[in-house]
Amino acid sequence: MLTSKFEDLKAYLKGKSVLITTHESVDLDGFVSCYILKIFFTNYFNTKTTLYLSEFSKTTREYLQKVSQKFRELDFSFNENVDISKLDLIFILDTNNLAQVSVFDKLNITSAQIPFIFIDHHLNLKNDYKNNLTSLNIINDEISSTSEIIYDMCEFFNFALELPYKFLLISAILTDSGFFKYGNNDTIMRISRLLDEKLDLQEILSTLEFEQEISEKIARIKALQRLKLIRSKDWLIGTTHVSSFEAGVASLLINLGLDVSIVYSEKKRTFRISTRAKKSVCLKTGLHLGKILKEVAEEYEGSGGGHDGAASLNGANELKKVLNKIIEKIKQILN
Template identity: 45%
Template sequence: MLKSRFENFLSFIENKKILITTHNLVDIDGLASCFALKSFLIQYFKNQQVSIYFTELSAKSKIFLKKFSDIFPKFDVSSETHLDFALVDVIIIVDTNSLNQIGLSNKYDILDLKIPNIVIDHHHLNEKSKGNPLNLTFENYSSTAEIILELFEYFNIQLKTSIKTLMAAAIITDSGFFKYANNKTIHNINKLIGEDVNFQNILILLKSEIDLSQKIAKIKGMQRVELIREGDYLIAITNVSSFGSSVASMLLKTGFDIAIVFSKEINKYRITARAKKLICLKTGLHLGKIFEEISEQYNGNGGGHDGAATLTVDKESDFNITQIIQRIKDNL
């Protein structure tokens, strides 16, 4: 079944000019998946034109890529800065299932382009992305890089040390340093590490000094936190102007079971939420599903995983945070 999906995907894109892209503020999984997919396609098809487009890398990804380039100076980390869609036959979108989240859509109306797109992703599937049978979307993977790793395996394509390093870094970060890993995640990392790829060296690659503004956001997030107790569960609500996901993760480490971080942006509200994996497994709580449903109600944009999700809604809407708290409480 998987093999036929891979084969259908490849036969569709064969001899087409391919553009690979990912969500805005590219994280390490998005970054690794773009480069790994390009490497796979170039080796598999021999004569295929493949380019990559990034809107903007996240601060972490920028630091990672710089360190990575020092170790693999010959690795081509370049990407397109100017796009000519006349030269694109198909767009492959990795690590996101929402066209709204890809940076391309800010500059170009991707639906207006009439260029077919295929999604390769591991996030909770929204209805829209279920439509295309060519999409390679599997929720049971901790990272998109692992779906691409399977492509390499099925078609017996050689994995270069640089690509293995990228994929291992993606798996480690997207699984929260294995906190959200499943058995398959561990099997997959085992396939990538070895004589040429040292696990500790990847951890060093992933180390980045927290900058001052992030430290301040975390401290303010902590100062403003409101504690809601629901039975034995502790829910945190706070607000910061940026670094919402770092603040939410910090609150879980502090002892909260669920953290909701509210941020006011120029013309929208962004809500980032995190929940402990154990609680999701025990109660069936799925933040991604809740945010997706609320986003539909307010014509916003939301989704994610069971324990990690983001929602953006227009400031003009009558959205109220108490609705999220109620939905979470109902699930506990």
């Protein structure tokens, strides 16, 4: 249960000064979970709390623009000066992989200097990081978003959330749960408790519609032109490559009718692979892309992980071999 973790956290936080951060290219769930956690810590525990957020993804920026027009009282300026000499603790949200976190580099601290805690909903990589307070980590990959964990915490301590904060939480939960596609009963229950007479679901949905840029449209079409189909029994696996937007393309391929999609993009020295699988395929066969990509990444000195139906890998060596290994492992499980 998370509730005893919340109590432990409360005890540990006493008198500490904390920094909250998330992964790079901050998505909506990363942003909202950090933002609400800061509000909660500041107002409920009286904890001195600083936010450190690296560059936002394009959709996050667009979303924040729309929301700040609706709720003019919300303050989305984050140029906080971080005085690291006064920091006791760092919270890292929406990832449990330090390779995706820039705070240590950017603030010129080593991860060994200040203890840190993960709050996350991705597969627990159980990396043996020195100074990670593992007993206080809250990592649960059965929850569809980090924002839900933060909301659970607010509810547990009876912390009342103002309307704009509810709006933000609902937006993040809807996005990360794929509009309930990756959610469960609890996801719907939380949204239902968050909804308010004064909150209009249709309005929230409309702020979550984003127009694609022409470059993304072209990437999608090119990805389809390059698509290679692998049939394994009655399962269809598709592989293709793009120069960016690999995650969106991987989802597109699933909507198109593939059971599993593998999309890679090669940069100068590195590459990134995004994979998706139909939920029904995962349930039926036990396929877990996050586990497969983690295993393969370890073998080739990359980093990888994620959920059963959505996972990614960052690497620098042997792209062809890595791809073949992933395909082989997927086939093994499907057969």
